[in-house]
Amino acid sequence: MNASRAFTLRAQAQGNRGVVPVGRVMTPTLAMVAAADDKFAKFRPVPYHFVTVMVRHAAGDFRMRWQPREDQVGLDEEGRLVDTTVADDLVVRLAGTAGTITNYASIPKIERQPKGLSLAGIGLLASEMFGYSATQTLQICQALYETHKLASYPRTDCEYLPENQHAAAPAILEALRHNMPAIAPWIDGADASIMSRTWDNAKITAHHGIIPTAMRADLSHLNEWEMNLYQLIVRQYIAQFYQAYTYDENTVQASAVGEAFAARGKVVTEPGWKQLFQAPLEPDDDIQALPVLQEEDPIGMLEATRHDKQTTAPKRFTEGTLPPAMENIFRYVDDPEDRKTLKDGDGIGAPSTRGPIIEELKRRGFLTNRGKWLVSTDEGRAVLAMLPPEVKSPALTAHFQRQLREIEKGDRSIDQFVSDQVRFVDALIAQARADLPFVKHIACPDGQCPGHMRRIPRKDGTGHFWSCSAWRSSGCNASASDVDGKPDFTARKKLTSAAS
Known part of the structure; x- marks a missing residue:
């Protein structure tokens, strides 16, 4: 409160x-967004290349990527091949050669069932899939909880469920079958005896993760x-009763x-559970079907290809x-x-206050x-420029918590x-008062009015105007246009002369 008043007065001066x-929450949040915006603005794409070869093997053809040596010429500091001449030379030199x-x-690899949904977790999904803001997501989840009784308490930062709640799974699954007949195949494929990692008493905080309830209802009463x-919550819950997703990760070197x-x-x-998540995975040029191979197998390099890429900009923040x-x-x-204090303390803000x-x-x-991006404005960055580093850092919360x-x-x-x-606080106030420029007040043109003229930005962003500081205390409505940072009283003088 003291710092807000002090720096507000500094800004007015x-x-x-x-x-x-x-x-301690709002300011570091704004600073975090501004820092991401700054990285994005300073980013310059870097062109680079990589080279692949189509390999012939007795068991089938597949593609491999060339791996540069540590002393390879033509690489930048990040290990990317930026020399086009080197890339083109590889393409010519590799085609038609033999290798081993x-x-x-x-x-074997395993991906366990996804953890439950916290408010932040469903907020991220809602933003990515539907463009909902954090506040909208909370309001919708609150309606599912309070009005429709279809979901559990939403204001939670926990992704886990109490172990004794696992026994309610058959009743909840049957309620979901009643509420959403179209997902009956999902229910049929679920095994209520599976207890995924989501059920963990040791990781329960004040409230457990968001799940559907056993309420049977007519979903036509729900808006879009x-x-x-509701469908996101249902899918995440049913996924707990599917087997883990398993695969064999094959790697080959030549x-x-x-x-x-x-x-x-x-x-x-x-x-396993990935059957319920039909969204396509991020494309990965390196993942492919490989034949069964053995060391010392001979191979032939059919052709080589140069691929031209550019580095991508760092991502800015979204509502999700x-x-x-x-x-x-x-x-x-x-x-x-x-870092440890903030991690143990669940960061800054509470699940219900972050939105x-x-x-x-x-x-x-x-x-x-x-x-879809959430970005800082000129006004936001101007505020940050005025504030000392201590109040812009989340470390302030860590210090208080310790x-x-x-x-x-x-x-x-x-x-x-x-x-x-x-x-x-005394130190903050001193910083707010330090190095303040001397401001010579411009007297109000209305005779005996004790106020002075203040330069104010127009709400539509088209510039500034001047207004009397006593408009609230004495009702003075003196104003003037802004010309080169100074009030223009010319029009007022003309009106005064015409009136006399």
Whole structure:
């Protein structure tokens, strides 16, 4: 509160209007978005190449990627091949040569069932799939919980379920069969005896993950938005009763004409829970069907191809990715102790407040939507430029949390904590007052009015105008246009002369 008032006054002294809010959640959140925007703005794409060869083997043809040596010329600092001449030379030199398989391995892999849905988790899905904001997602989930009784309590940061709730699975699955006859094949394929990793008493926090209830209902009473999120909750729950997804990960290495090559392959052995998730996977040029190979097998290089790529820009935040980033903000902190504290404390903000905080930043004009991205505005970045590093860092929350835990353990007194905060606030106020420019007030043109003229940005962004500071206290409505940063009283003088 003190910092908000101090920096608001500082901004007003510099000719700006509006409140400068300072908060240990809101401010680091804005700073995190602005930092992502800065990385995006500074990004410059880097063109690079990679080379593949089509390999012939007695068991079948497949494609391999050339692997550069550590001392390979033509690489940048990230190990990318940026020299086109080197790439073209490889294409010519490799075609038609003979080689040998140097290593082949097939390793069984397993992907466990997805964990349950926290509010941040369903918010991310809702943003990616339907474009819903964090606040909209919370409102929809709250309606499914309170109004329709179809889902559990939504304001949770937990992805796990209590083990004693597993016994309710048959009743819930039958209710889902009644509510959504179209997914009867999903229910038929489920095995209610499976207890996935989601059931874990040790990882339950204040509230467990979001799941469907055993309520039987007519879903025609749900609107489109509610139906969309209900289906997400239902699918995530049913997936717990499918087998784990398993596959064999095959890797092969080869050599030819002094160069090294590698390839990866995958053979699904149990589709398991992924049967319920029909969205296509991210394409991966390296994954393919590989024949069974053995070391020392001979191969032939049929043809080589140069592929031209560019590095991609770092991603900015969306309505869906920002709340999880707030929850996992330890990943944006360098100090090991602060990282641990923030990780143990579930980040900044609570599940139910992260969405409203984002909405408040948007309402104040500090964040805005640009397509699907959530970006900082000029006003937001101007606020950050004014504030000291301490209040922009999530480490502030980590420091408070550690001190409060010391009080719990008896290692710190409450009086000591309060005195520390007083010193901290005093330091912030001093920074707000430091180096303030001397501002010569321009008197109000209305005779005896005690107010002075203030330069105010227009709401439509088309510039500024000047208004009397006493408009609220005395009702003075004196105003003037802005010309080169100064009030233009010419029009007012003309009106005064005409009236006399």
